[in-house]
Amino acid sequence: MSYLTLFAFLICTIIIGYFIGNRRAVGMRPAVKSKLPENKLHSLPGFHGTYVALWCGIPSLLLLFAWLFLEPSILSAMLGNALGDAGIGLSQDQLELLKGSIRRAAQNSQNPIDDTLLPVVESYKNIVNSTGIGGMVVIGCGAIIGLYFSQKKIAQRFAARHRVEKIFSIIMLLSSLVAVLTTFGVVVSLIFETIRFFGMVSFTEFLFGLHWSPQIALRDDQVASSGSFGAVPIFAGTLLITAIAMVIAVPIGLFSAIYMSEYASPRFRSWAKPLLEILAGIPTVVYGFFAALSVAPMLRNWGVDFGLEISSESALAAGVVMGVMIIPFVSSLSDDVINAVPQSLRDGSYALGATRGETIKLVLLPAALPGIVSSVLLATSRAIGETMIVVMAAGLAANLTANPFQAVTTVTVQILTLLVGDQEFDSPKTLAAFALGFVLFIITLCLNILALKIVNKYREKYD
Amino acid sequence: MSVQKTGVPMSEKQISSQVGKFTSRGVDVYYGDKQALFGIDIDIMENKVTSLIGPSGCGKSTFLRCLNRMNDVIDICRFEGEILLDGQDIYASEIDVVELRARVGMVFQKPNPFPKSIYENIVYGPRIHGMIDGRSDADEIVETSLKRAGLWNEVKDRLNEPGTGLSGGQQQRLCIARAIAVNPEVILMDEPCSALDPIATAIIEELIDELKENFTIVIVTHSMQQAARVSQNTAFFHLGKIIEFGETDQIFTNPRNQQTQDYITGRYG
Known part of the structure; x- marks a missing residue:
């Protein structure tokens, strides 16, 4: 199993979630057609479907990104444990080198490795496999749990429209914040380095010097x-x-x-x-x-x-x-x-x-x-x-x-x-x-x- | 349906005895393959108001725009036939469209003052026609044009403010003043009141009545009452043809054609 399959699984769950929500809402449509609020769905079925799909997708995708972000450090820590005594007495840099060669050996058996470390390589392979599968299972379960609980909330007067629109407005806010924060970050880093530069070269020389x-x-x-x-x-x-x-x-x-x-x-x-x-x-x-x-x-x-x-x-x-x-x-x-x-x-x-x-x-x-x-x-x-x-x-x-x-x-x-x-x-x-x-x-x-x-x-x- | 009618002296009723300012003979206009006007024959009398009425899409605006060749701007528009202004064919090759439009001004449905000051709006036309020598000339043209358009008292203290800041009715009178400033012989008006409230409309109608002393006016309107109030002659267009053309009085009280009768009494469509 790779991340691609996980991703495809998530997409499928999201689509299925949409249809489940949609169908449930359609099923709840009152038989009597009238303009009275109590006799009609609060939101169109599409909004209910989108609501379920969003609850299916957003938490699990957030989990996925968190996992992609954290996995290397988790694995590194676990490898440190697996090394046990072999890692003792080494400096930080040497330890990282050792870990690197073990990782390479685990990826490809043709990479050279000290024979004494072979058991560690094997256990590292197991660690990688089990944590990978564990992570994927957690993420997949996250999607399914989201689907289950959100579709349970669907009811005739459930305000799916308001919630969906709220979520989308938050997504749009975050997207615009990315641009703003990037600009801000670039400016701040420029300012700090510039101040350091002017600590070494005088301001007037820089702005008015002719050479x-x-x-x-x-x-x-x-x-x-x-x-x-x-x-x-x-x-x-x-x-x-x-x-x-x-x-x-x-x-x-x-x-x-x-x-x-x-x-x-x-x-x-x-x-x-x-x-x-x-x-x-x-x-x-x-x-x-x-x-x-x-x-x-x-x-x-x-x-x-x-x-x-x-x-x-x-x-x-x-x-x-x-x-x-x-x-x-x-x-x-x-x-x-x-x-x-x-x-x-x-x-x-x-x-x-x-x-x-x-x-x-x-x-x-x-x-x-x-x-x-x-x-x-x-x-x-x-x-x-x-x-x-x-x-x-x-x-x-x-x-x-x-x-x-x-x-x-x-x-x-x-x-x-x-x-x-x-x-x-x-x-x-x-x-x-x-x-x-x-x-x-x-x-x-x-x-x-x-x-x-x-x-x-x-x-x-x-x- | 009762139609109000301004009193018209008897002498003005003899259309046939007068010479037309504009004479249109066999005018066909095509937009691409679609024919919009079919053999329009009409005489527009000097110092009279002629109104063109008819349902939407009947070709009355198209015909109006033929009179100062505004349709030239539209690539796919094709003109056949003859329109004479004081006996001269305005579609003849020796006619300069710029000079024609200086003689035949136009006011549009939606007020369209330039995004410039009131003053600049007025002097725009005279300046491009070389009618202005110096500041005092310009000031005079601005004052007389605005006075004739009945706008002077309202704007004389703010001539340098943008024309777009005026109310809709004032903007339309500014556009009329702008057209007058070039000193044309004919003013074409394409539904000049359709974007205005009743009070602004009444002011413009009064203005039209005054302007006919000096100008020949052709007005397209959707309001039957307006046609009856302001015009001396009326042409009823339908599907690109003139169904009936005659004195406004006669058209509204005793139309010869059943279609005209149906339209002016509101039984059309």
Whole structure:
């Protein structure tokens, strides 16, 4: 028996529970049809069925997850008991190693093991089997007990509907709490590591320093600088690349949105719009090597033709490709909000003798402005957070420059390079990643708040 | 059923002796494969109110929208026949639809002010037609248009507030003011009171009566009483055809056609 069978068993019990509840409720339907409450079921049979199914499923699934969570530690403790004398006198690490080899031997008899330990391996196999079966039996019984007691509660005036709706509202509350708590957890961990970082590097150096070189000597005799953590160049690089991307994406995205919603024939729209949205589905790695291998060399060759010095890793190449990547974010959302402007406003404008262009410029765009702004801000957040394209196309050199033909680097790329490979977790180099991440988080958070503010301010403009 | 009727001077009853502002001959309209209008012949008299009545889906709104070519916006809509405005075919290729709509304004069923200030709503049309030179021009157009629409006293202190913040009846009068501001010759009204309460409706009806001094008005309405109160001529549409067209007085007191009789006395459907 495996967990898969147990899971299938649970699903079956839940379905059976639903039908049992349903049938019992149908059986309790009064023969006299009337509107009087005492002459009808309080809830539809479906609610009774769902009630039983929920009592069948939720406790047993909770038990299952608890078991999956606890089983390893229970087994480990029991293995410790089984080892008996063999484990005495060993340090904690050695004990864990020993347990590991016993586990491997139990899984596959070809794994080498000391002959003296063979009895332990055998008893461990028995332990695993018996606890596994025991756990499954407990869980299966849980489901059946839940089914039995919940179906007993079904009665003509039993308020199954209220209970089912209550349970679902709790499930939905928990689901939304997961997202909230995750955000909270991420922020808290960022804050703590950032505070540690600022214990080693001064706040002003990080925020206002002009030199970024996070390499730190691992050994005393190593030839390396002590590292400097002026984050201005990398934030400037982020700003530069994001700006280039937005210069590409906003006009193209906006124009394509206007064309799609106001000019395109339904036929063109029906195939062009999904195609445009595919752009958003291309993995950023693909964009990255496209930028590094096609766009960057092309730009450099053009630069040679025009006598410009464009390095083969340039902010321009990364920005342009990133701009193309985020076009669908701008166009698709803007298209939706322009479409959402009521037809009556278009009619009103046309009836006054306005042309299509005037209607778009004077009525539709102002009315759709909040949605357009939030789509642009969403695209900006996306551009700021983008890593892959920049890593491949813009390079790693933290130059402080406004020249798009030079190599620059961004916050996300630096976080990536700081954490790739073996790291000490208490060196400022590693902790710098948290500080960068935290500042980046603050920036995107501000952008989101700004977007919300704009949307709220202009909401209810038309109705 | 008794129908109220505003007093109409005898001289206004001679329809045939007057020249039509609009002359429609053999108008067929199709939505895709479905024919919505069948050979509509009608003369709309200058400085009169002409009402188009009939059950839902009879084509009266479709016909109204032909008069300023609003159906052009609908891709699948196809027009055949001839509509003359002052003797000129409005579907002729040399006609610019923008200029046509400046001459033939429209007010819709649901008030649809732009999400802009009251002031901006009024100057929208004149501005795109290049009728405004400078601020004083604009102020004047705003004031006269709102006065003619009977809204000036209610909104003169809050011209910069959004038009969408007005009540339904005020919004509809704002839309009428917006149409007037372009100084059209004809105003088309598509059930202008159907979203309004009786008091707002009465105000709009009074307004229509005043406006006919300067404008030719065509109004689609579902209310028989409204047609009888405001219009001088009435056309009864049914299933895409004109069943009867004549003076409102005659249609409501002595219809020639049995279907008309049934409809106006409420025996239809």
